Amino acid sequence: MTEVIVGRPYANEDELCAASDAGTAMLDEAGFAEALAGHPQIGKPTSGSGGQWSRREQAGVGTADEELLTSLGQANAAYEERFGHLYLVYANGRSAAELLAICRSRLANDPATERRVALTDLAAINRLRLGKLLRSEG
DSSP: OHHHHHTOOOSSHHHHHHHHHHHHHTOOHHHHHHHHHTSOOTTOOOSSTTHHHHHHHTGGGTTOOHHHHHHHHHHHHHHHHHHSSOOOOOOTTOOHHHHHHHHHHHTTSOHHHHHHHHHHHHHHHHHHHHHHHHHHHO
16 A cells, blocks of 8 residues: 555545545455455454454454354354455454354355455554554654
8 A cells, every 4th residue: 555655644634544545445456465464363363463453343252152252263264265365344343243243244245245345344444543543643
């Protein structure tokens, strides 16, 4: 997303987020794969890159019972098999049951539709995180 860097400085958060959204929408397959590589599987936030944010964003999974977590893991696997990439969803404020239902519903999408949905969620995650960065620096 070199375009976002080249477009600096931005007058405000809205301009930065608009540039981020545009850059996200233009990701090619390699860029999309690279972006997904920075996200842990839903239900398994890690301590790696972005892990602290992912743990907070996936906090609703922390109260799920073992059966629900197993179902979420199975849905993740089915999604990855169907689409060839990680199930990415805007998880902030959502429960494990909601994330499972969303995953299952998205399994019905064709690959082109699912790519658009995943990019939309990626853009939303980027906006959330950019806002956090800006507020922590200010």
